[in-house]
Amino acid sequence: MSGFTILGAGVLGLCVATELAGRGHAVTLVDPALGPGTQGCSWWAGGMLAPWCEFENAEEPVLRHGQPAIDWWDRNAGGVTRKGxxxxxxxxxxxxxxxxxxxxxxxxxxxxxxxxxxxxxxxxxxxxxxxxxAEAHLDPRTAMAGLQSRLSERGIAIAAEPPETPGQIVDCRGLAARDILPELxxxxxxxxxxxxxxxxxxxxxxxxxxxxxxxxxxxxxxxxxxxxxxxxxxxxxxxxxxxxxxxxxxxxxxxxxxxxxxxxxxxxxxxxxFPDNLPRIGRAADGRLYANGLYRHGYLLAPAVAMQLADHIATGNKPEFWHETDDQR
Known part of the structure; x- marks a missing residue:
């Protein structure tokens, strides 16, 4: 069992924590706000699970990965309304x-x-x-609280500071990660x-x-x-x-x-x-993994990004949303 410290307890950080914990990894979730819901774009979201509507002006991965997101939220947080x-x-x-x-x-x-x-x-x-x-919606605040509650049942709370021995860091800080992701x-x-x-x-x-x-x-x-x-x-x-x-x-x-x-x-x-409005998973210069760039598709794409990241950790294979800088290629 490997240890991971996830920076950021917005929708993506919570989804990554859910996937990694569900696969048997030890997880520490860190956010200075001490919990989801007090601020941030995950709090101020519509919660529309609407892949076909979003496809009107989005790239194909939004449609493909957005459809299974509806079931993912139902399994892991509940509260999904399936009325189209x-x-x-x-x-x-x-x-x-x-x-x-x-x-x-x-x-x-x-x-x-x-x-x-x-x-x-x-x-x-x-x-x-x-x-x-076939589309659905959820209340983002309730969904985030649901993920946090299920993580808490596994003994995973949200800390204000990283532990002294953080293990592998996974950066899900959104715009705050521009110190390592200048293209955001x-x-x-x-x-x-x-x-x-x-x-x-x-x-x-x-x-x-x-x-x-x-x-x-x-x-x-x-x-x-x-x-x-x-x-x-x-x-x-x-x-x-x-x-x-x-x-x-x-x-x-x-x-x-x-x-x-x-x-x-x-x-x-x-x-x-990011410039193409699609998320990215990668490894920063300091060795940390990162997942970021959900654009307007936070609740629609966060499950897919979290699963791809967890698969990469398990297999080493580069996922669809993997991104490498020129010096990494």
């Missing part, structure tokens, strides 16, 4: 719906009657849409959490717009996650007024009931991404 995704567009943006359909698959094109059956509160508001029945860049996302008991939706809804597309993910009890902007910036912190206006305007266009919603949280963070 609805993709809609307002009348003036109907061309966006056609464009979206051309760039992906795995959907049924539905009319207003079927839409009303799926989401009665949207009855009469849209005459067509795309329904991705930040992609800012801004989100709102709303309470709107007057609107009942049971599945993720995406409303297309050529400039400000949104997603709305139900959390239950009238709570929704509304997001998200995509800004090439590593600026973290508070949400801008422009983003709040644009996101809320889009939600109101989806259903006017959101005009009475309470804003109970606003959040923004920067997702770590």
């Amino acid at each position: 995704t609805l993709v809609l567009a307002l009348g003036r943006d109907r061309a966006e719906l056609d464009r979206f359909a051309r760039r992906t698959h795995g959907f049924d094109e539905i009319g207003g009657n079927r839409l009303a059956e799926l989401e009665p509160d949207l009855a009469g508001r849209f005459d067509r849409g795309l329904f991705f029945a 860049r930040g992609v800012r996302g801004e989100m709102l959490v709303l309470r709107c008991p007057d609107v009942a939706l049971t599945r993720t809804v995406r409303l297309l717009h050529p400039r400000v597309p949104i997603y709305l993910v139900p959390r239950g009890d009238g709570i929704f996650m509304l997001g998200a902007t995509m800004i090439e910036s590593d600026r973290r912190g508070v949400v801008t007024a422009r983003s709040v206006l644009e996101l809320l305007s889009a939600a109101y266009a989806l259903h006017p009931g959101f005009g009475e919603a309470e804003i109970i949280e606003l959040g923004a963070d920067a997702r770590p991404a």
